[in-house]
Amino acid sequence: MGKPRSLRGKVIVITGGAQGIGAKTAAALVSHGAKVAIGDLDQVRAEKTAGELGGDTIALALDVTDTRGFTAFLDEVETRLGPIDVLINNAGIMPLAPLDEEDDASTRRQLEINLHAVIHGTREAIKRMRPRRTGHIVNVASMAGKAGFPGAATYCATKHAVVGLSEAVHLELRGTGVYVSCVMPAIVRTELAAGLGEAKMLKSVLPEDVAEAIVGALRKPRFDVYVPQALDAMGRITRLLPRKTGEWITRSLGGDQLLASAAHSTARAGYEARAAGSAPAVDTE
Template identity: 50%
Template sequence: MTKVSNISGKVVVITGGARGIGLSTAKALQRLGAKIAIGDIDETAVKESGTAADFEHYGPLDVTDQRSFDAFLDEVERQVGPIDVLINNAGIMPTGRVIDEPDALTRRILDINLYGVILGSKLALARMLPRHRGHLINIASLAGETHVPGLATYNASKHAVLGFTDTLREEYRGSGVAISSVLPTLTNTDLGSGVHAPKMLRAAEPEEVAAAIVQMIATRRSKVRVTKVAGVISQIVGLLPQALGDAIGRPLGSQRAFLGDVDAAARKKYEDRVRGTEE
């Protein structure tokens, strides 16, 4: 296993850090001696998570608002120190057919999943480039390498995140700042509630994704897929003729996993939260 001793003392900022992959990653890095700052749009959840874990900094963060994001990073640097790693993790995944998706929800998905990543990347690079060091990590998805019915806008956002991150990596090669993307499969968090992985695949655990991010920070690797099996399948299918790749996916349930096979009752709480329709 790769040594991770170089993580101790690093100042790590994680957006969407109040729960799920973000919180699991924060705890994994904290155990290795990193100084953790988490931000989240859910003020109650971020306070509860930050207090319980005794992170160095935690607070409200709207990744779609430049003033909110900039002020959050400024406060981290004042209280904790220069930011070594920024993990753009905040994201939402409403499911359903695109024809049934309200325009406001379409904009919300793109604002959080894509614009939030672009904004966070720009703000992080503005701090890291003059220092000639740092690590920017954008959480994408294996959905960014494929197409999944029921996730059209989400897929679009993650395809864009991958293209954006790959381009930044070349644009700032040799700058001293590492730029990476993480591509998880369906993960057992609130985001994946009520959804079952297609046949022959399994959902990842948030701790698996966190472990991959830890290794990424230690090695400055540019891209990692989680799980390994899902990542290999995604890459192989991507090399096949489109009709063949689609034909392979249908018997595995890819056409239904985020549509007819969704447990709507189990997913309702998450969908209401990300759609802004909570009572």
């Protein structure tokens, strides 16, 4: 495409937008003149974030695991702000544990928040955008959607699934005027990364970096959004190598211990407790 698209006046929804990547993305979008709707389980924090951003920003309670509630949330956004131009499926959790130590409740929470909610949000967005032949769906995955990391097997599974979902929907929507972008960041320095160290050769990024990349993909649509961009080249090279060689490189860079070493970190206690209570619609079934 040529000239970058304007985001002024666009109605943009961000799930899990009260803090972290979601909040920084909301701020970046507001600065571009967008009308942003933040959906988050923590309505108090969401309202605080929206109030600080000003403009036409609104905050609504959202449990993404409640599919009917998610649909009603999108309906309310459209009633208050107008037809949705962009949906950013950002809500996600990353509890860490070796798979044999992970309880089934944690597994179900990750599947419901990280995957099922993204599928539902994507489907709802298509239903609203395709008839108007315009729109953009942004699914926030992870570099864990392209590789496996010990200590986060289920998380990796959900993010691989988000990448696959996004790729398939991208092809389904070809020529409809509705774009899909899949965001694959490295470790992002938010609460989710509490207790994690740094990997050799690949530094962590800030939520502002991810926000900037998302804004860039909305202004000039593209599918693959790596943060940092070097992740793309690194992944391509690793996939061309024999498996044993690729795994040796990963171990040499400390990638095999990046998440596993933090699985029992006391620095993660607060985050792990919050993540464990982040899917009430799942836990009350």
